[in-house]
Amino acid sequence: MVRTVFEKSDAIALVAEVFRELGYEGASMSEITARTKLSKGSLYHFFPGGKEEMAAEIMANIDAWFVTEMFKPLEEEDPRAAIARMWEMTDSYFHSGRRVCLIGAFALDETRDHFSAAIRDYFRRWIEALAGALLRAGTPDTDAKMLAEEAVIGIQGALTLARALGDEAVFGRTLVRLKLRLETTLG
Amino acid sequence: MVRTVFEKSDAIALVAEVFRELGYEGASMSEITARTKLSKGSLYHFFPGGKEEMAAEIMANIDAWFVTEMFKPLEEEDPRAAIARMWEMTDSYFHSGRRVCLIGAFALDETRDHFSAAIRDYFRRWIEALAGALLRAGTPDTDAKMLAEEAVIGIQGALTLARALGDEAVFGRTLVRLKLRLETTLG
DNA sequence: GTCTATAGAGTGATAGAC
DNA sequence: GTCTATCACTCTATAGAC
Numbered sequence: 112m113v114r115t116v117f118e119k120s121d122a123i124a125l126v127a128e129v130f131r132e133l134g135y136e137g138a139s140m141s142e143i144t145a146r147t148k149l150s151k152g153s154l155y156h157f158f159p160g161g162k163e164e165m166a167a168e169i170m171a172n173i174d175a176w177f178v179t180e181m182f183k184p185l186e187e188e189d190p191r192a193a194i195a196r197m198w199e200m201t202d203s204y205f206h207s208g209r210r211v212c213l214i215g216a217f218a219l220d221e222t223r224d225h226f227s228a229a230i231r232d233y234f235r236r237w238i239e240a241l242a243g244a245l246l247r248a249g250t251p252d253t254d255a256k257m258l259a260e261e262a263v264i265g266i267q268g269a270l271t272l273a274r275a276l277g278d279e280a281v282f283g284r285t286l287v288r289l290k291l292r293l294e295t296t297l298g
Numbered sequence: 299m300v301r302t303v304f305e306k307s308d309a310i311a312l313v314a315e316v317f318r319e320l321g322y323e324g325a326s327m328s329e330i331t332a333r334t335k336l337s338k339g340s341l342y343h344f345f346p347g348g349k350e351e352m353a354a355e356i357m358a359n360i361d362a363w364f365v366t367e368m369f370k371p372l373e374e375e376d377p378r379a380a381i382a383r384m385w386e387m388t389d390s391y392f393h394s395g396r397r398v399c400l401i402g403a404f405a406l407d408e409t410r411d412h413f414s415a416a417i418r419d420y421f422r423r424w425i426e427a428l429a430g431a432l433l434r435a436g437t438p439d440t441d442a443k444m445l446a447e448e449a450v451i452g453i454q455g456a457l458t459l460a461r462a463l464g465d466e467a468v469f470g471r472t473l474v475r476l477k478l479r480l481e482t483t484l485g
Numbered sequence: 486g487t488c489t490a491t492a493g494a495g496t497g498a499t500a501g502a503c
Numbered sequence: 504g505t506c507t508a509t510c511a512c513t514c515t516a517t518a519g520a521c
Contacts, residue, residue: 134406134408261475267459268456275402326511331493338493349511
């Protein structure tokens with residue numbers, strides 16, 4: 112018997128990718144075991160609450176990553192540098208449009224009902240962190256919130272359209288366009 | 299036994315709403331029968347191919363609606379009037395942000411693999427029809443395609459964010475913003 | 486009676502939980 | 504692996520239109 116030892120953090124990352132590809136309902140336990148090579152025993156050891164706990168932990172993990180890598184820098188560091196970094200991280204995190212936003216996908220169907228608070232908080236914090244950075248960088252008060260919302264909407268819409276058209280280039284050029292739009296308000 | 303008579307068009311509309319709320323995988327046949335009040339007998343009478351045929355017919359039905367109500371007017375009628383009408387239809391079709399885009403939601407998970415051609419054609423035609431109308435209305439050639447893509451991206455992103463935040467107002471103000479942006483290029 | 490559309494129990498397969 | 508619930512789907516009986 113070949114036995115592979117996994118860390119819980121590996122399990123979270125592996126299962127997350129399955130949810131991203133198949134959606135919450137579409138990801139059956141057998142597909143998860145098949146694609147991750149994790150046994151049912153391992154999965155229920157890491158996630159005693161089953162599928163729902165997996166999704167909750169994955170979302171918390173994604174949220175923590177965004178908080179550390181994007182939201183806190185936007186809130187606390189040099190705003191222009193943090194905003195520039197946000198665009199780079201967004202492009203690499205979503206694999207230039209090849210990877211969907213799990214939290215955005217969960218927001219669209221009834222999965223939302225199980226995780227509504229986490230979904231809402233993630234998007235709210237992204238918009239507020241970006242709006243705050245824009246303000247500190249000199250964007251007029253009236254525009255900052257609107258521009259931040261527009262940026263997050265654009266990212267989500269571009270991910271949807273890139274998948275729908277099977278054309279990841281949509282994502283890259285949308286990021287460029289959104290980035291330029293923010294920069295024009297910084298003067 | 300109480301027997302209710304349905305039309306197939308009613309069945310399509312009722313089942314579509316269940317898919318919109320639960321997603322393709324999330325919509326089990328028992329949920330579909332419970333929510334639509336259509337018996338399995340009726341459903342398999344209308345859709346001998348089961349769930350997959352339901353989804354295919356629903357998407358064809360949505361596509362036909364958009365072609366008649368939005369794409370053909372954009373392609374053939376007065377471009378400014380057709381564009382104005384597009385914004386009104388978009389707002390009413392998506393119930394001012396309370397209703398998600400079924401085709402956009404299908405694009406995000408593995409459901410896409412079953413219906414990729416229909417999904418791609420729907421979005422491609424929307425963008426091309428809008429870009430054509432913008433061109434005829436005086437938008438510079440270089441901008442028209444990009445602006446049309448931006449509009450469709452904005453609509454999809456706003457639907458996602460409105461659901462995620464539980465705040466439908468996001469959708470309305472995004473439509474206003476997108477509409478104004480197109481209008482500035484018309485001179 | 487004939488025929489079509491509907492109701493809903495019943496089927497084997499497979500889900501998620503453990 | 505084992506368990507039960509639920510899955511997509513089938514099938515028989517029959518209601519109602521003619």
